[in-house]
Amino acid sequence: MSASTSPGAPWIGRPLRRAEDARFLDGSARYVGDLKRPGMLHGVVLRSDHAHARVRSIDARTALALPGVVAVYTFEDIRRLARPIPLRLGPCPGLERFLQLPLAEGKVRYVGEPLAFLVAEGRYVAEDALELVQVEYEALDPVVDVHAARADRSLLHEALGTNVGSHYTVEKGDVSAAFAGADYTRRETFRCHRQTAAPMETRGLLAEFDAAGRRLRLWGATKVPFYNRRWLAGALDLPEAGVELIEVDVGGSFGVRGELYPEDFLVPFAAMRLGRPVKWIEDRREHFVATNHSREIECELEIACTLDGEIIGLRGRLLADMGAYVRTNGGLVPAKAAQFLPGPYRIPNVGCEVFALLTNKTPVGTYRGPGFYESSFFRERLFDLATADLRLDPAEFRRRNLVTAGEMPYGIENLCPFDADAAYDSGDFVLAFERALAEFDYARVKTLNGTLQDGRLQGVGLGCFVESGGAGPAETARLKVAAGGRIELYTGCSTMGQGHETAMAQIGADSLGLPVEAFSVFHGSTTLVEQGYGTYNSRAMAMGGSAVKLAAENLIAQLLAHVARMHEIEPAALEYSRGAIVRREDHRTLATLAGIAAAAQAGDGQARAAIECSGTFNQTRRTYSYGTNIAHVAVDPETARVEVLRFLAVDDVGRAINPLLVHGQMLGAAVQGIGGTFLDELIYDEQGQLLTGSFADYLLPTATEFPNVEVISLEAVPSTLNPLGVRGAGEGGIIATGAALANAVAHALAPLGVKITELPLSPNKLAQKMREARAAAE
Amino acid sequence: MSARHRIVLTVNGQRVERDVEARMTLADFLRESLDLTGTHLGCEHGACGACTVQLDGNSVRSCLIFAVQADGARVTTVEGLAVKGTLSVLQRSFQQHHALQCGFCTPGMLTTAQAMLAENPDPSAEEVRRAISGNLCRCTGYLPVVAAILDAAAQLRSEAA
Numbered sequence: 001m002s003a004s005t006s007p008g009a010p011w012i013g014r015p016l017r018r019a020e021d022a023r024f025l026d027g028s029a030r031y032v033g034d035l036k037r038p039g040m041l042h043g044v045v046l047r048s049d050h051a052h053a054r055v056r057s058i059d060a061r062t063a064l065a066l067p068g069v070v071a072v073y074t075f076e077d078i079r080r081l082a083r084p085i086p087l088r089l090g091p092c093p094g095l096e097r098f099l100q101l102p103l104a105e106g107k108v109r110y111v112g113e114p115l116a117f118l119v120a121e122g123r124y125v126a127e128d129a130l131e132l133v134q135v136e137y138e139a140l141d142p143v144v145d146v147h148a149a150r151a152d153r154s155l156l157h158e159a160l161g162t163n164v165g166s167h168y169t170v171e172k173g174d175v176s177a178a179f180a181g182a183d184y185t186r187r188e189t190f191r192c193h194r195q196t197a198a199p200m201e202t203r204g205l206l207a208e209f210d211a212a213g214r215r216l217r218l219w220g221a222t223k224v225p226f227y228n229r230r231w232l233a234g235a236l237d238l239p240e241a242g243v244e245l246i247e248v249d250v251g252g253s254f255g256v257r258g259e260l261y262p263e264d265f266l267v268p269f270a271a272m273r274l275g276r277p278v279k280w281i282e283d284r285r286e287h288f289v290a291t292n293h294s295r296e297i298e299c300e301l302e303i304a305c306t307l308d309g310e311i312i313g314l315r316g317r318l319l320a321d322m323g324a325y326v327r328t329n330g331g332l333v334p335a336k337a338a339q340f341l342p343g344p345y346r347i348p349n350v351g352c353e354v355f356a357l358l359t360n361k362t363p364v365g366t367y368r369g370p371g372f373y374e375s376s377f378f379r380e381r382l383f384d385l386a387t388a389d390l391r392l393d394p395a396e397f398r399r400r401n402l403v404t405a406g407e408m409p410y411g412i413e414n415l416c417p418f419d420a421d422a423a424y425d426s427g428d429f430v431l432a433f434e435r436a437l438a439e440f441d442y443a444r445v446k447t448l449n450g451t452l453q454d455g456r457l458q459g460v461g462l463g464c465f466v467e468s469g470g471a472g473p474a475e476t477a478r479l480k481v482a483a484g485g486r487i488e489l490y491t492g493c494s495t496m497g498q499g500h501e502t503a504m505a506q507i508g509a510d511s512l513g514l515p516v517e518a519f520s521v522f523h524g525s526t527t528l529v530e531q532g533y534g535t536y537n538s539r540a541m542a543m544g545g546s547a548v549k550l551a552a553e554n555l556i557a558q559l560l561a562h563v564a565r566m567h568e569i570e571p572a573a574l575e576y577s578r579g580a581i582v583r584r585e586d587h588r589t590l591a592t593l594a595g596i597a598a599a600a601q602a603g604d605g606q607a608r609a610a611i612e613c614s615g616t617f618n619q620t621r622r623t624y625s626y627g628t629n630i631a632h633v634a635v636d637p638e639t640a641r642v643e644v645l646r647f648l649a650v651d652d653v654g655r656a657i658n659p660l661l662v663h664g665q666m667l668g669a670a671v672q673g674i675g676g677t678f679l680d681e682l683i684y685d686e687q688g689q690l691l692t693g694s695f696a697d698y699l700l701p702t703a704t705e706f707p708n709v710e711v712i713s714l715e716a717v718p719s720t721l722n723p724l725g726v727r728g729a730g731e732g733g734i735i736a737t738g739a740a741l742a743n744a745v746a747h748a749l750a751p752l753g754v755k756i757t758e759l760p761l762s763p764n765k766l767a768q769k770m771r772e773a774r775a776a777a778e
Numbered sequence: 779m780s781a782r783h784r785i786v787l788t789v790n791g792q793r794v795e796r797d798v799e800a801r802m803t804l805a806d807f808l809r810e811s812l813d814l815t816g817t818h819l820g821c822e823h824g825a826c827g828a829c830t831v832q833l834d835g836n837s838v839r840s841c842l843i844f845a846v847q848a849d850g851a852r853v854t855t856v857e858g859l860a861v862k863g864t865l866s867v868l869q870r871s872f873q874q875h876h877a878l879q880c881g882f883c884t885p886g887m888l889t890t891a892q893a894m895l896a897e898n899p900d901p902s903a904e905e906v907r908r909a910i911s912g913n914l915c916r917c918t919g920y921l922p923v924v925a926a927i928l929d930a931a932a933q934l935r936s937e938a939a
Contacts, residue, residue, distance in 0.1 A: 017873050024881025025869040027816020027856035031882065034815035124801065200820045200828060200882040200916050251818070251882030252916050284821040498879065664876045664918060671919030695825035695914065703907040703920040 011509040011516050012724070015660035019516075020501045029249040032204040032220035037277035040206070041070055042123040043270055044130050044280070045263065046116035047289065048108035051360040051688020052143065052156070055106055056136040058116055063132040068125035071274060072133065073117045075103040078269060083235055085260050088227060089366075090332030091418050092166035092356055098157060100325035100363065102262040102269075108137070109156050109324035110362050111690055112289025117266040119278055142360040142688035146298055146319040149357035156324055156358045165322050166331050166356040170338060172413040173349030178313035182304035186386050191758040192374040192738070194296035194321065194682040197367045198700060201251020202282040203291060205263060207271035214242050218268055221245035221526075222494045223258020229526045235265055236272065247494050247524030254672070255366040256292045258494065259328040263290075288693040292329070292365030293682055296321040297337055299378045303386050304349075309397045313349040316341055316378070320356045323363035331356045333364060336371025336468075339416035343379055344429045344466045344626050345401045350415060360688040368669060369735040372467050373676075377759060380463045380739035384746060385755075394462055394743070395437060395446075402429045402464065405717070424466065424624045425720050427652060432714060433464060436628035436650040439712065445632055449747040456634035456643070457751065461743025463736030466626040469728020474618040475543035477551040478528070479508065481559075481611040482520075483601065485579050485594035487512065489521045490528040493544035498730065499661040500540055506657055507545045507724065511552030513578035539728065541657055542623050546722040551615025562610035563591045623719040625727040627651035629670075629736040631744040637752070640767035642745060644706050647674060651732035652714040655725040659713065666711040666733035673737030674709065675701030681760050753777055785849040789814070790858030798845045804838075805829045807845035808855060816856035816885045820914065827913030830886035831855045837893040856885035859892060867937070868892055871930035872923070879917030886913050891927045899935055903928060 023029040046058075060072035075082070084099035104113050115135060120126035141154035148154070149163040156163055179185055205220040216238055221228060225245040233240040250257065263280055271278040282290060297320045304313035320334035331354075338352040387397045403410045405428040412422045437443070440460075448458040478490040489508050493500060505519035512518075522528055556576045563581040564571040567590055575584050581591045599607035632646040649670045656662040679699040683691045692698040711733055718725025738759050745766070746756040753773040758765070782797045789812060796811055805822075808814040808831070817840055820828035824842040831840045832854040859866050868891060871877070878884045887910060894901065894909040901909070906927045907920070915923065 018876070021873040021878060021881075022865065024878050024884050025856075025865055025872055025888070026860050027814070027885055029881050030815070031818070033819065034809070124799070198916060200826065200880065200914060201818070202820070250880060251820075252880040254916065284823065284826075660876050664879060664922065667919040667921060668879065668917045669919075671921075672916060694823055695821050696823070700914055700916070701920075702911045702914065703924060704911045706919075707903070707907060707921065707924070709919060709921065 011506040012657050014506065014658065016502055016506060016516065016658055017660070018499045018502045019505065020499065031201055031249045031251055032206055033281045035206050035219055035248065037206065037208055040277040040279055041119050041121060041274065042126045043117055043119045043267055043278050044126040045114045045286065046118060046130055046133050047286065048104065048111060048113040048115055050108055050137050050139055051111050052140040052154070053108050053137040054140065055104060055108060055115065056138055059134040060116065063118065063129040066125065066129045066132060068121040069118065069129045070121065071119045071270065073270065074115065075101070075105045078103055081235060081237065081269070085262065085327060086231055087326060087330040088328040090330030090335055092331030092335055093168055093417060094166040095326045095331050095356060097160055098165050098326040098358060100262065100327065102265040110360050111688060112286070112362055113324065114262045114266070117270060119270050119274065144359055144361065144684055144686060144688050146321050146357045146359065149359050150355065156360060163358040164355060165326060165358050167354065168417055169351070169353045170415045170417070171351040172415055175313055175315050175349045175351035178349035179304045179315065182312060183307045184390060185302055185304045186382065186389060187300065187302035188382055188385060188757055189298065189300045190378045190381060191298045192295050192377055193759050194293050195367060195676050195680045196288065196291060196293045196682060197254035197256040198698070199252030199254055199257060202284055202287045203257055203261070203263070204281040205267040206277060206279040207268035208277040209268070209272045209275065211275055214238060216242060216268055216272065217244045217246060219246045219248055221258065222247045222250045223253060225494060225526050226492065228260050228264065231260060232264065232268065236268060245526045250495065254368045255294070255370060259292065259365055261290070284695065285693055288698060289362050289690055292327060293323060293362045294333060294364050294367035294370060295374055296364070297334060297374045301341070301378050301382050303382055305386065307390060309387070309390060309392045309400055311345060311347050311401045314342055314347050315351040317353045318355065320354070321359050321361065321364070322356050323359060323361045325363045327363045327365050329365040332366055333370045335416050335418065337375040339412070339419065339422070340372055340375050340466065341379055342412070343376060344403055344464050346403045346407065352415065361684055368672065369467060369731045372465060372735045373673065373738055376463055376465045376736045377738040377742060380736065381742050381746070381757065384461070384743045395442060398433065398462060398464055399430065402433060404430055422622070425621065427624060427626050427717050429464070429626050431716050432626060432650050432652050433628045435712070435714065436630055436648060439650065440630045440648050442630060450751045453634065456636050457748040458632070458634050459744040459746065459748025460630065460632045461740045461745070461747055463629045463739030463743065465735040466624050467728065467731055467735050468622040468624055469539060469542065469731065474616050475547045476614055476616045477544065477547035478612070478614045479551045479555050481593045481597045483597055485518065485592060485597060487514065487519050489519050489548060491521065491523045491544050491548065493523060493540045495523055498540065498665065499658065503541060503657045503661055504545065504548055507548045508552060511549050541724065541726045542719070542722045542728065543617055543619065545657060545724050545726065546617035547615050549723050550617050551613055554615050555613040558610050558613050559596065562596065562606060565606070617722065619721055621721050623654065623721050623727040625651055625653055625729065625732045627732055629740040631740040633741065633744040633748055635745060635748045637770070640763045640770055642678065642761060642766070644674060644708055647706070647709045649711045649733050650714065652716045652727065653729040653732070654717065654719040654727035655715050656713055656729070657724070657726065662713045662729045663711060665730050666713055667709060669731060669733030670709050670711055670737060671701055671706055673734035674706050674741065677738045677741045677759055678761050681762065783846050785846055787848050787850060788852045790854060800844065800846060802845045803841055804843050804845050804848050805840035808840060814855050814857050818882055818885055820882065827886045827890065828883050830889045830913065832889055832893050835893065835896065837890045854889065856888055859888055867933050868895070868927070868930040871926040871933065875922045875926035875929065877918060877922040877926035883913055883915040887915070887923055895931055895934065899931060901931060
């Protein structure tokens, strides 16, 4: 970290330490669980023990008799207001029929589905009371995998007559002709396992209602507070301006937090009904059944290519396990998995049939790199099976088929029902690929493939990816000149731990020629800017950051006009320079930010109007980041334990506002993905019971497992789609982890005849594969 | 179940005397009764390490012990790590190495690391990794945390020398 810190140097691009760190280090940060309001009550959710059952009765009389218990709400209590939780993203045809109500109505469809909301004076009492509620169930046949779902023998939503949530086909080129005429084809079925993001802070909400003012405040919001406010206002029959969603410190999201969930309705509903603040904090056991799952997809994929390795076609069939209901992210995960099956490669003929299927499991949503992690694994694994057949070098095969810089912009056409005519705007995929190979010394390391070194089999694997991010709806920022010429910066973006307070200030600083210390950054309330949106899909810098830049440009124009009016000269005769408005001809300072702020403070109406300004950045086209991951592993042939000897992720982020933060995002994403590939797995039994419902069963990487991870973020090709040139940076590190690791393990175990087509690469699964391979060889 | 007990303990150098329910965890006592909300609850079953505090110098999971068990003890939470109002060497090293993102696991990392360094002022990277292996973090990938602790150890040794 050698960036200059001289005051004149640009702030964008400096690895600045985070301004927000102090409060996290001394314990003064405030997460939703830390908040208290006078007279506050505590809510807990009664959840279904059954995966699939009719609910005959819920008897809460004993619970209500317990001292300290205030209320128990079931579906009957919310019937008048209840509307299904909306589908915000990923509207694959048909999915809108399978939405979830905040409380189950007569039937439960997954273990953990909310049946009742119980409110008491304290959390201990509330949990005592929960055990006293009697629920009578009539068990039904659970549907626990996609094949059972497709068979439609047991129906989750009887009235709809099917478990097929959505079924569609997309195509580019002439797939049948390409496969009919191909020299070589290979088909394989791949499976990606069910995972969840598991942020360290579980979800939580605190609602307070001012009945006289018809005003609701809801703490604990994040991600998309503006969208959620609009829906909540409608659902609770309040004016939108009367609902404030407040984001306090947030303990990680990775996609799962901040969506509308049943509790987002239940907590404010109870607070309004009872006239007292109500807090609900999800416990970890609940989190595993209540918060979105992701990633569970089976994919049959077939490649067609020439004998010397030119890909001419790719076709697949995706079976996505959606869980019991369609939530806010709709069919985004399977749709993106299908759309990005071709990834960064030039493949003229691509087809995919997509089934989104309902099962008696927790509903799914997005998790960092949604659909991209899965499809990268399917594609890259198939590539290495094909190159082994054709005796081609895996790197040479990829090099030959990567879209080149000269082919940009490269249309990926209509492979998604809700993202027409998508295109990669710019980029140099080959450059990132070659950089990764060179850094890794790939040509040398790959000679170790399948060899026994100190008793362990070694393998090296590649994975290339593209990842979409950073697009509309519009995002807004507001700047205000405060006393002393300090700048208040308000953003509609949320932050879940990324460090936006620092990065936004860096953009503001360069835009206004001021030091970052002059900025105070405010985010986290729907009242700060008129129309913000939120943070997801690696969009905060591309959208929110660009809005800051535009707001600064607007502010400068406004200040120039104000000073020109005061001095009765043309604005064109003035220029803005580092906090001052100067006359062009002699560079004489006519006004300063501090001076104009002081005039505004003293009651000058024109000055007051001049010191505050918004900027809105609108871009509906997505940016794409891209890169290559390489893994080198050693596998114990006896225990199947895999050690990651070295893992490298190279990603082009276009431009890094703060390289320290980008590096942190990439490294964290890579380790999260490596852990997800070997450890994390949500396992259900045949009855639809989740077997991995605690941190003792759902394994996450710890500090000891994967210490050999390196990341390189390139700033090779700036995006053309926003004034900062940034591409998304939050997800790139995770996307090809499964792909590269699966290929590395596959190359290590090739001498044993083991074929890798499924994740996770857990020791028990690998050991089983090794036993099967040995048995087959005998 | 609701029998109350009087406990007296020292928290971050301050004497504290309170009546508590027998079943109240130390974590809830710190957070709810003393408003020391820097101690975080990530799992409430002793697996994630976010609630780690020091009890008589040893790092313990405050979600796994009852407040009554801390009667007479000396407890240090993250709020007690700063020295005379300024961040400690270890805390500053976390900032320096970008060893925190969302910050939720950070208090447990700090209390664990500080207790470890008190016992072993010159740890190897492997020893640091093992010491914090009971503290889950989903943001950083751990590498910056390990670097921060090693760097803090080196600084503390040179200060002591």
